[in-house]
Amino acid sequence: MEKAGLPVDLILSKLAEDTAKSQFRTQKASEILLGPLETEIAQTPYDVVFEEDRVKLKYYQPKNRPNGHLKTPLLVIYALINRETMLDLQPGKSVAKSFLDNGIDLYMIDWGYPTEKDKFLTIDDHVNGYIDDMVDVIRQRHNVEKINIMGICMGGTMSVIYSSFHPEKVKNLVTTVTPSNFDTDKGLLHVWMKQVDADELVDAYGNISGDFMNFGFLLLNPARLMLDKYVGFMEHVDNKEFVENFVRMEKWIFDSPDIPGETFRQFIKDCYQKNLLIQSKMKVGGRIVDLKNVTMPLLNIYGKFDHLVPPEACKKLTGRIGSKDTEDVCLETGHIGIYVSSKTQKEFVPKIIDWLKKRERETSEPVQG
Amino acid sequence: MTESTDASTHPATMFDTWMKSVNDFWSNMATPFPPSDIKEEIEKEKTSDTDFWKTGMETWQSIASAMSQSTPTPSPLAGIGTFPQTFLEMTQPVFSSITQMLQQWQDQSLKSDDYIKPFDFNTIDTDILNIWKKLYDNEFRKFFKIPQLGLAREHQEKVARFLDRFNLLQSTMAEFLNFLAIPFKKTHTNFQEKLTELAQKNDLPRDVNDYYRIWLKILEGHYMTLFQSPDYIHSLGKTLTASAAYTRAKKELVNDLLQQLSIPSSEHMDAVYKELHGLKKRIKVLEKAIINR
Numbered sequence: 001m002e003k004a005g006l007p008v009d010l011i012l013s014k015l016a017e018d019t020a021k022s023q024f025r026t027q028k029a030s031e032i033l034l035g036p037l038e039t040e041i042a043q044t045p046y047d048v049v050f051e052e053d054r055v056k057l058k059y060y061q062p063k064n065r066p067n068g069h070l071k072t073p074l075l076v077i078y079a080l081i082n083r084e085t086m087l088d089l090q091p092g093k094s095v096a097k098s099f100l101d102n103g104i105d106l107y108m109i110d111w112g113y114p115t116e117k118d119k120f121l122t123i124d125d126h127v128n129g130y131i132d133d134m135v136d137v138i139r140q141r142h143n144v145e146k147i148n149i150m151g152i153c154m155g156g157t158m159s160v161i162y163s164s165f166h167p168e169k170v171k172n173l174v175t176t177v178t179p180s181n182f183d184t185d186k187g188l189l190h191v192w193m194k195q196v197d198a199d200e201l202v203d204a205y206g207n208i209s210g211d212f213m214n215f216g217f218l219l220l221n222p223a224r225l226m227l228d229k230y231v232g233f234m235e236h237v238d239n240k241e242f243v244e245n246f247v248r249m250e251k252w253i254f255d256s257p258d259i260p261g262e263t264f265r266q267f268i269k270d271c272y273q274k275n276l277l278i279q280s281k282m283k284v285g286g287r288i289v290d291l292k293n294v295t296m297p298l299l300n301i302y303g304k305f306d307h308l309v310p311p312e313a314c315k316k317l318t319g320r321i322g323s324k325d326t327e328d329v330c331l332e333t334g335h336i337g338i339y340v341s342s343k344t345q346k347e348f349v350p351k352i353i354d355w356l357k358k359r360e361r362e363t364s365e366p367v368q369g
Numbered sequence: 370m371t372e373s374t375d376a377s378t379h380p381a382t383m384f385d386t387w388m389k390s391v392n393d394f395w396s397n398m399a400t401p402f403p404p405s406d407i408k409e410e411i412e413k414e415k416t417s418d419t420d421f422w423k424t425g426m427e428t429w430q431s432i433a434s435a436m437s438q439s440t441p442t443p444s445p446l447a448g449i450g451t452f453p454q455t456f457l458e459m460t461q462p463v464f465s466s467i468t469q470m471l472q473q474w475q476d477q478s479l480k481s482d483d484y485i486k487p488f489d490f491n492t493i494d495t496d497i498l499n500i501w502k503k504l505y506d507n508e509f510r511k512f513f514k515i516p517q518l519g520l521a522r523e524h525q526e527k528v529a530r531f532l533d534r535f536n537l538l539q540s541t542m543a544e545f546l547n548f549l550a551i552p553f554k555k556t557h558t559n560f561q562e563k564l565t566e567l568a569q570k571n572d573l574p575r576d577v578n579d580y581y582r583i584w585l586k587i588l589e590g591h592y593m594t595l596f597q598s599p600d601y602i603h604s605l606g607k608t609l610t611a612s613a614a615y616t617r618a619k620k621e622l623v624n625d626l627l628q629q630l631s632i633p634s635s636e637h638m639d640a641v642y643k644e645l646h647g648l649k650k651r652i653k654v655l656e657k658a659i660i661n662r
Contacts, residue, residue, distance in 0.1 A: 204613035
């Protein structure tokens with residue numbers, strides 16, 4: 001019997017081939033890295049139409065309004081983790097641009113960078129304070145009773161809470177990768193957060209540092225996120241477009257504002273540890289968040305391979321709210337892929353626009369008073 | 370050994386001579402002070418400092434004079450040759466206590482033996498961390514909890530607490546980092562086994578990148594298993610708590626320092642921020658009430 005062994009000759013010849021390629025790649029990489037690179041993010045033009053403390057309301061005005069366009073403005077509520085620039089990461093893969101191309105009046109909340117003075121801001125301050133004020137601004141600007149809201153991740157959770165308190169101001173609700181059921185052990189974040197002593201952390205640090213949160217996210221899959229990602233970068237470092245997009249993603253992912261301490265405390269304790277939201281037992285500003293008050297149509301989109309907010313954390317919502325007009329959409333992608341992957345770009349925005357259009361009335365109601 | 374009988378070198382004689390010169394010196398020093406008959410005149414101008422020095426010198430002069438006078442009874446200095454012995458008797462208990470304390474400390478540091486299993490190197494990495502942790506918890510930590518006394522006791526307690534929290538953070542962090550290193554070690558072993566398995570099937574990859582992919586997949590698998598293990602999750606929670614406790618202890622110290630420098634501490638600023646937050650909320654409610662009126 002022939003003894004099996006390492007095909008050393010083949011490996012060596014492949015290595016020699018790779019070495020020659022590497023030499024060429026290094027030369028090219030040097031030209032690319034030392035040359036001009038387009039790595040700017042959030043390049044779609046916008047106006048800041050309202051500011052309150054650190055928070056800004058960005059308005060993206062569509063240049064063209066195609067026939068049958070949505071008349072109801074759309075407010076995107078992003079999470080307090082990372083920034084809303086993710087929706088406008090790179091040309092050709094911009095969710096914001098896709099909405100504009102379809103004639104939607106798009107608003108996005110830029111939560112800014114909380115400082116020490118913001119550590120006492122609660123979920124109530126964000127939901128019934130900033131979000132409500134901005135919704136009112138949009139309603140007045142467009143002379144409408146209700147607006148469409150799209151929430152992203154933790155921003156989705158806050159938009160659900162908002163819709164429960166102010167259903168009269170929300171025409172349609174779109175939640176994307178939004179955790180609402182925290183009692184699952186599918187995502188590591190859900191497992192870990194149960195062990196975190198939020199009181200200790202908030203009492204010691206005040207605001208929770210964005211870098212600290214980011215380190216936690218990297219730990220979710222260190223082999224891929226701290227190692228293989230950069231091996232991949234080195235393999236494609238001779239591709240200018242790849243390098244530019246890679247740097248854009250790096251810029252976004254490590255642009256992490258701190259999270260206001262009291263908001264973090266309540267989110268961890270009431271949501272991750274007690275799972276109060278989905279049971280309609282969570283209190284915000286002294287009032288119960290009753291999901292039965294969420295009576296507007298709901299489109300709930302999540303990613304099948306989302307390791308941060310797994311489908312189990314998202315899909316219960318549609319069955320718990322008051323509205324009967326609900327739809328769950330599971331896309332074959334991950335947490336970020338929903339917004340940035342080429343494949344889902346073709347599904348994600350068209351699905352939302354189509355769903356909203358079906359629920360759009362020809363005339364919007366005027367604002368009372 | 371013989372005792373010297375030379376009178377000039379006898380300790381008692383030497384002490385008498387020294388005492389006399391000291392007495393003369395302090396007498397001269399006291400001379401600038403005015404004699405008692407004119408004391409009344411300048412009574413009003415006397416300062417408490419002058420009083421203090423004068424009384425002190427007079428007292429010393431009296432004691433020195435008394436000591437330099439010969440006495441019919443055996444002088445206490447007659448036996449000054451035995452002074453070293455007396456000194457030894459006095460200091461022996463003190464030194465004995467110190468030695469006992471040092472011995473106790475040494476014993477405690479040697480207790481590491483209690484925590485080490487002989488000839489067991491299989492778990493040496495985790496053992497070292499456990500040994501240090503147990504040693505610190507059981508033997509060293511108590512030193513940082515010794516009650517502090519006196520005016521600065523609170524500050525001393527804060528320093529001790531800061532050092533204790535720092536040490537605790539180091540030990541929990543070391544344990545946590547050790548957990549993070551485990552998948553690499555395991556991957557190395559499993560990768561070898563996988564290669565052997567592929568070799569036996571005559572299915573070894575031809576491309577170096579494929580070896581990397583195999584290695585990465587094993588590593589990722591180990592991390593996923595580790596991250597869901599109760600031990601890791603417990604260690605993560607402990608590390609975060611230790612880090613928070615250290616930060617709080619550090620803040621306490623810094624706040625004390627800032628207070629000394631009349632710079633608002635984070636504690637003070639927090640109070641201001643909290644008040645500001647409350648006031649802003651109240652203003653907002655009032656604003657809305659006015660608008661809706």
